[in-house]
Amino acid sequence: MNMIKVPIKRLYGTDDIPLPAYMTPHSSGMDICAAVKENVVIQPLDKAIIPAGFAIALPVGYEAQIRPRSGLAIKHGIGILNAPGTIDADYRGEVKIIIINLCKYSFEIKRGDRIAQMVIQPVVTACWEEVSELPDSERMDGGFGHTGI
Numbered sequence: 001m002n003m004i005k006v007p008i009k010r011l012y013g014t015d016d017i018p019l020p021a022y023m024t025p026h027s028s029g030m031d032i033c034a035a036v037k038e039n040v041v042i043q044p045l046d047k048a049i050i051p052a053g054f055a056i057a058l059p060v061g062y063e064a065q066i067r068p069r070s071g072l073a074i075k076h077g078i079g080i081l082n083a084p085g086t087i088d089a090d091y092r093g094e095v096k097i098i099i100i101n102l103c104k105y106s107f108e109i110k111r112g113d114r115i116a117q118m119v120i121q122p123v124v125t126a127c128w129e130e131v132s133e134l135p136d137s138e139r140m141d142g143g144f145g146h147t148g149i
Contacts, residue, residue, distance in 0.1 A: 006120065007057040011094055014053030017111070020118050029067060029117030032097065040109045042101040047081055050115055052095040058120070060089050065119045066097060072115070077103025080116055
C-alpha cells in the first residue's frame with residue numbers, strides 16, 4: 001500500500017471534529033465529518049454547502065476526490081452534488097461538501113456527522129496531440145446504449 005504525507009490544518013475552533021479517517025483497515029476513502037456551527041436541515045431536492053473544518057496541501061501530482069457515503073445514499077437519499085468533487089494540489093481553502101437531498105423527507109446534518117468520504121489519488125496530466133483522423137476501434141462511435149439493455 002502506498003502512503004503519502006498530506007499536511008492538514010484545522011480551521012476556526014474545530015478541535016472537537018475528527019480529522020478525516022479510514023474507518024476500516026482496507027478502506028480507500030476517509031470519512032469526513034460536518035463542521036457546522038448549528039444543525040443544518042436540507043429539504044427534499046435541496047442542497048447545502050457543508051464545511052469540513054480543515055484545509056489540506058496535497059503534494060503535486062495528487063488530487064482528493066470527495067465522494068458520497070453509501071449508507072447515507074441508500075438509507076436517506078443523500079448524495080454529493082458534484083460527485084466526485086475534486087480538490088486540486090494547489091487549493092488551500094477550506095474543504096466544503098455540496099450535499100443534496102434526493103429523498104422526499106428533510107434531512108438534518110449535525111456537528112460531527114460523517115457526511116462524505118475523501119479518496120487521495122495520483123493525477124495523470126494529458127498532452128494533446130492533434131490529428132486529422134483517429135485510429136479505428138471495435139466500438140468506433142457507439143455511444144449510449146449501443147451494447148443493448
